[in-house]
Amino acid sequence: MSHKPKFYTKGKYNIHFGMSNEFTICYNASKPISSSYWQSVDPLMTTLPVFLLQLSVFIAISRVLMVLLRPLRQPRFLSELLAGVLLGPGALGMTGWIANNLTPFEGSLFLETMANVGVTFYMFLVGLEMDLSPVRKMGTTTMSIAIVGIILPLAAGVGLHSIVVQLRPTDRAPEMGAYFWSIALSLTSFPDLARILSDLKLMHTDLGKTALTAAVVNDLSCSFLLVVAVSLINGKKELYVAIPVLVCMTVFWFSLRPFIRKIVRHISGAGKETAASDKHIHFILSLVFLSGFITELCGAHSFYGAFMLGLIIPEGELVTNIKDKVEEFVVGILLPPIFLITGTRTNTEYFFADYDVRMVMLVILLAISAKIIGALIVCLYFKCPMRDGLALGVLMNTKGVLAVIVLNEGRNMKGFDQQTYSWIVIAILLMTVIIGPVVSFTHKSARHLRSYNDRHLERSKLDTPLRVLACVHSTRNLSGLISLLQISNSTRKSPITVFAVHLVELAGRTSAMLIFHDKNRTIDTGNNCSREKAEAEQIVSAFESFENDNHGAIVKPLTVVSPYASMHEDVNNFALDKFANIILIPFHKRPDTSGGWTDENLQHELVNQNLLQTSPCSIGLLVDRGLTCFPNSQKGTWECRVSMLFVQGPDDREALAYAWRMAGNPNLMLTLVRFVPGKEVSDELVENDDIDNPEVFSDKLERERQKQLDDDYINEFRFRTMHNQSISFIEKQVNSGDQIVSAISSAYNDFDLYVVGRGHGITSPLTAGLSSWSEFPELGALGETLVSMDLESSASVLIVQQSYPSSSGSKKSRTSDASKDILGG
Template identity: 75%
Template sequence: MLSDLKLMYTDLGKTALTAAVVNDLSCWCLLVVAVSLINGEKELYVAIPVLVGMTIFWFSLRPLIRKILRYISATSKEATTSDKHIYFILSLVFLSGFVTELCGAHSIFGAFMFGLMIPGGELGTTIMDKVEEFVVGILLPPIFLITGTRTNIQYIFADYSVGLVIAVVLLASSAKIISALLVCLYLKCPVRDGLALGVLMNTKGVLALIILNEGRNMKGFDQQTFSWIVVAIAFMTAIVGPIVSYTHKSERHLKYMDRHLEKCKTEAPIRILACVHSTRNLSAMITLLEISNATRKSPVIVFAVHLVELAGRASAMLIFHDKDKTADTGQTCSREKAEAEQIVSAFESFEDNNHGATVKPLTAVSPYATMHEDVNHFALDKIANIILIPFHRRSDPVGGWTEENVQHKLVNQNLLATSPCSIGLLVDRGLSSFAESQKGTQHECRIAMLFVEGTDDREALAYAWRMAGTPSVTLSVIRFVPGKDGSEFMENSGDNEEEPDIFTAMFERETQKQLDDDYINQFRFKTMHDQSIAYVEIQVNSGDQIVSAISSEFYDFDLYVVGRGHGSTSQLTAGLSTWSEFPELGVMGETLISMNLETPASVLVVQQSHPVSSGSKKFTSNSTKDVFGNKGVPAFVNHRKSVDGF
């Protein structure tokens, strides 16, 4: 349930899961006592050997299993989880159940306790892979069949009124909800968190049905009580999804007001969600983080997410990595696990080398079709300022492309369409070489920010501005402004619009133009004495002139930072967007990677997402028609650098 609601890795999800484990273990102990009393003709001492046996198993058998695994790993060249080892473990399951049965309790308790003793990691995963299909596909359906045949709705109202039955079901369903809500209120937690926690604690699964059927087999209650409990369980589980979705999915994006980089100060801490699919994306992503100016004065909190395709599991999951936790020497690392450890180790090295950076690595296992939902919910929960993702194609040494991953392209497109915060798409064409050269000699990383217009460009400028504070990084901001012909064309294009939309479009153009000018002026004023930052304005009338200016004057850079311009219809770049192969890069981004520059440069495409009204499925900035496009003419045009003032 937590995985389906995308709450597994949130504070609420971890609290609910921990509380559920403690609650279920307590219920197991009470159930052992109850079953022992029934089987032992209401003599309490029958439960004592069961509890003593479980305690002995936990403190003796669990360490013994770990020692056996270490011994096999040290003496055998084959994998520690071969078929004979799995069969030996499964034999111990039946032995544990048999011992528990001799003590007077049901064999299910012994099997459950033995499952808790199995060390986590490769052994547990292999056992699940071996038995999960058999249990879920063959043994589980008859459980539901028996439960369904034993449930008779007519017995619910046999000797009682409908009102009394409804009252009992509601009381049974609200007990945990009310108690959890009261505890959360006492601890001064939000009311919606307390309500959601109580509802989640009320979730019932297969285990509840198994225990219910076992109680019916022992004649612990009659048919009417059995039907009452089944209806209550069905009602409890049915209300979990809608209530938690209402309390935690609606209006969660509203916390992102003023969380964009444009709204933050250059020295303010930022929270970055950096996503990688494999080690091939690792070097460039870490290089981008290294030039993001992580200092003690302006710290950077990085949530490093390794995106892994879901395979062999029923639901998605998120794995948090603890760098202080030592690895289990009794397990043989698979290729996937070795790659994950390599990614975690690389990000931890980045943290060690940058005292202003804090890294929290994790692995997200999810289907590609819904992977963007996990990333978005994690960004919401951690209040990330920006999400960084790699481009779905890899470049070769000569500037071409070697391969394309369609699934990664789908994830990127979904993230760009639904991201609750700003998002940066990195096209790596040699950016990692900057980090390698930095280790030996001082290498200057030259960054160019190409500013056209709109919120995406302002967000891109904000990120580039922050990177300019990194030593050995120079930033050139090139703003393209319309010339005389371009200004007249933009004015005429506004006159061609329908009458009801003329004034709205004019107002939006002027508003966005004013925002662009204000932000540029603020940037120039604060960087006028910074020798590592240059500012240039170029008059252009078409997209061809933009390409010509880049090819002739601004072609020698290591990284270009541009805005995606989603929802934009700028007349300056209209001629460049007649045919698009990579719409996720925007007009300027796709133009840069298609140009035949002497040295192919990496490109960072930035998109600023805007919170929308509650209940909307997407977080986009295209809430009104042509909100970015058709800007007016800037108030001044020059070619002076920022060191000269303005």
Template identity: 75%
Template sequence: MSHKNDFMINGKYKIIFGLSNEFSVCYNEKKPIANNYWQSANPVINKLPIFLTQLCLLIAVTRAFIIILRPLRQPRFLSELLAGILLGPSALGNIDWVANNLTPFEGSLFLETMSNLGVTFYMFLVGLEMDISPLRKIGKMALSVAIAGIMLPLLAGVGLHSMVLQHQRRVHAPEMGAYFWSIALSVTSFPDLARILSSLKLMYTDLGKTALTAAAVSDLSCWSLLVVAVCLINGEKELYVAIPVMVCMTMFLFTLRPFIHRIAKQISITNKEAPIPDKCIYFILSLVLLSSYITELCGAHSMFGAFMLGLMIPGGKLGTAIKDKVEEFVVGILLPPTFLIIGTRTNFVFIFADISVGLVILVILLASFAKIVSTFLVCLFFKCPMRDGLALGVLMNTKGVLALIVLNEGRNMKGFDQQTFTWVMSAILFMTIIIGPIVSYTHKSSRHLKPYRHRNLEKSKPDAPLRVLACVHSTKNLSGLISLMQISNATRKSPITVFGIHLVELTRASAMLIFHDKNKTVDVEDNTNTTREKAEAERIVNAFESFENDNHATAVQTLTAVSPYASMHEDVNNFALDKYANIILIPFHKRPDTAGGWTDEKLEHKLVNQNLLATSPCSIGLLVDRGLTSFPESQKGIRECRVAMIFIGEPDDREALAYAWRMAGTPHLILTLVRFVPGKDVSELIENVEEEDEAEIFTVMFEREKQKQLDDDYINEFRFKTMHDQSIAYIEEQVNGGDQIVSAINSAYNDFDLYVVGRGHGRASTLTAGLSNWSDSPELGPLGETLVSPDLESPASVLVVQQSAFLSTESYKYQ
């Protein structure tokens, strides 16, 4: 259909020049008859029902794709895009009834109008969500990734467009198409990337921070290039036509931005706890339309003015209130017409028309891998792991809605014909599909857990550097955890790196993560707008910073993770993997009361603890705080801190001993290792196994003998290396059951500030078998639960240690 006389009949339409850059559609339309000065029929009545039908059908098909693609870890963007393509000429649009009734040409103008309105408000939300303040301190790697991710795709876009022109031999503006090809390949969709990182639980990792920072730089640069390209095309290549747009942006920055900040400050002062008034939100939304209209007058698209306005609105209470008010409506109702427009302009039927299959595939692959290759090379230059380089390259290739806006704008300005538009859309589909599987393979599979085989405390030297991930839900958890870290013997030879994470329940639709910078400046309106939750977060940050200042051999990094309780453990686990943490410290979900019982039970916190114990990639310590206090060197002369390590055997106990061994070097700390061994009356516990499972009996016996040998070796090593240390005592006592352990603790070992025990996950021991019959908190283990029971005379704090779930699975697979 590339010749002048080509045409096709599609139902009631006669389409001329259907495949070329321009085509004509002929159809008859009955115009309403005028009655005096008024029309007898409303002209909108013919278009609005069509639009409503399209919108309802598009939303329904999108929801169906979301349900189908959710198990495959595909983003919502792919479902929306596939829904638009399904209703377009590539699939259902080829059916006469669908083309005549659901996607008629006469309804396209109204559909494009609603699409432009949706894009305008969507770009306002993008600017509102994007925080450019971290760009002031952007790292070398993130900046290099952003620059390389722009330059190479720009060159690739120009080269691919030139190659396509040589083979197509069609008449259109080559330089115009090169602009949009290059920008579409260079852009990284910041909001879509943030959603992908949030769903994969990678937003807070170094990989996620680098990707988001580089994406912000890439977006701002590409949007600047797009503004220049649109202005040049509208002004027929005259550079001076961009001056009104630049003047408009400057006026927004120096007049509108201070005005909005003054409004936000006034709202914060007069309404500290009250919600933002609706009239203020409606005023901001009116400014969106006004700024869009002004930029349209200046020769740029209306979305640029809305985007700039979103960037100018300060974060915090005002920005959150606006997003709560309009985000779901914009994304769910106003934006879907854009996907239908894209779908109607994509036609896979003619993707290979007059062009060899090899060339089309080559163009799609080169367009898809340009940004991946450039990012991967930068990561290799900075000596990053290959899996991080591959994952970062794929993540930086996230296109999303922003790329569709660029392509749609290029199509409107005739920079693409239908065939080349379909090629680029194929590349975007391919880029989007591979993101989830590749990143899941590199960062979510068990392959990258192998380095943790040698990161457990048992295999480390007692004076090796320690990396601790300390989790707190509120300020109530701070005292005990910080005291525990203070008695963990941080020295210049064996420093401690602490990553303090404040866990907050997600109350909005998208997870967010705030890294706290000690040197950052806080705006006045942020102080006056501080809510109770923010004030608590600041107290937690200040407590960790004070701990760092008081202990010169420690380094602290604090952050706040906002996530649903059901998946909060995934955030913690991924951060532990990213920072190579040796141990995760978590608080018990109950707190002791004055009567010796328990109060303030948080079942959601219990769920988080149980999930962490079942999935943690490193060792994990659960602290039951009963007033644990530390005794730093500055307070010499006060009583000593007494710690008892109760050892029964197997991996969790060895891991607990490893942590207690590290504490032993702390000044004014006395460590007592109490090992309970089976007495003569204890018979070996063999599980009921059928006679035909005789081989399994021998396997169980062999593994237990192996674990007993490992216990003896580790105890002997501990005794040999600490024999001259007067602050360490070793006691070995024979017992015949759990009741004798409880009696021994009550009578001889009841004068301690802290007990350190192993959880005994997966262990079947004769010494603790009777203790687990009445278990109410299985996350503490049988011995840990015994030590925190009200029946025990010593109300001391208890630290329950478990070796990583990854290692425990291998250690106990014989059971």
């Protein structure tokens, strides 16, 4: 064991230091006085330049760490906490220049003052972001995770504190340490968890919603426990000292909240931003200081009053504008001092002093595993997958800035000494480091996606429920997609669950988000533009009307707010979480009045291409030319003419499966046209076959396997629909793409909708000529041909692609897997 000396010199400081909570620092701070009233040296000049230097160096180091850790999916909090620890006495702070100039002891008071200001405003922003509505609809599993996630770490905190007390000298055993150990381990930082889930693209999943809802309960509970603990310590363990704080919060809720609601309604009624709204924002920001001051007078920390103020402000334009104006300044400028304070208080040099290394490691391990064990116990009781329990436990261990605040409050009240404080800081660092890798392993690896292949339409029974993820960018995409859903044969026996996703570009936020809409809930897309809110309301209303008109349909609307570059990840993860069979997306161009095409948004093309490359399930791209096959309530019937053009491959089989499901609608006429190779193509294939070439031989086997799969599926379709008068089958021999175009133009040119396979990864001699001049490869050779042709009717086109998880490998291995599924191998 190593022991810290009782006295030593460090630079210009003489330090009397034991392992207790208190130490004495002596230094000369002579300030010549020019008169009896004025100092010749401005006291601000001795601390402000140091603070500016600290801030500059900290921001530079933290930004470098962010760049280095970004590929590892580590959050911003880890970079900032690491930067603070690096500048502390356990690392760079040991050097003379940094200790004397960058982290001098005489600058700590000013640094702590600025840290408290930053914490106050940060907690105000936390209150603004926190949504209490999910708590009212919390399920049994979520509530159990939240409760166990509080009780078990509370017990662990008390137990670990008792162990440490028994193994160290009695003069260093503060009783109030148990309070802060327990609160620090029980806490789950809601804002930091939201950002981690957003970065991992899991916010919209059931896992993410469960974690966030439980985090809200944990945050509120731990905030209350912290107020009680601080009040008890300040009031010499008298419980009544917490009453003023509770009275203050009650007054805030019942008097200030209605007044702020009036301000929000006034701003919403104004229609657009005005100068008056800036005055309202300044008034609210002034209330942050006032509420913090009041709670300080009542015996609690100022951040609690600011947090409650943010919590009572309802969602709307005011909240969005406040976050837009102050969020980045608070997080980027006012918050770093708290990390610097944490770093200067973390000394890893004497990490194991007076203690056995194994005991210290055991304390850190138990601190990390308390919430994980709790989540695993709950999932085991409710028979949930263990991977969900492990991921939930790790996510509930997200400590973030709130835990740092609790640690520093405990350190200020001598609940931690420097050594135990350092232990918990390192434990928080380790908790944060493992979140990304563990959650990626459990929910983003390909291990648990292997069974997803079975959800393809090709391998689904016709009467099984269909789960569709319908994506829209604007109201202009609504008509075609809803019409397509109308003819998709939703019945009570074969229902359709539609997850209607409104895709919105990320603007004015630091992280992506996803909003689930209730029928009577105001929609907030996180942007300033009221037009986008109105558009979101129209989209939700249109899909709800579709649900009301179709008794076999269930609609769950939501809004994805994300950068275009990563929007496909949110959609893919939501499709995985909801076990969607197919994703429907709109083409990025729309027809104009002259018969041409108008760009909707070039970024939409990027989203479509990314989805087609990464989608874990089948995907349908709709080129809408006015598809309106709605039922006629007066006549009671309507007719929609659909043609499915079949060439070859898994994409065509998936397209046929979707068209087959449509054909169950009694008012829909389906024509299946299969193009098969003519004599010229067959002879050419035979001539080019070289069985002595392994690669050519392998391609031949693959081609024959694909043809066998196609024949089996077509034969099954014909056999099961042979008595259906609304379905017709035509087989057409062709030798080139030109003959396909000629056949469509002459005989198959009068339909409302064409359904085709994209043909991705398949090289067909029938469409080889069509793909040589492709302008929109996402449509496939035949799809782009149909879009560019001048047909008798303005037909819409649905291009279908059957996607497989990336773990399936190359095209050949994917086809082999499909063969086994179809043939029962």
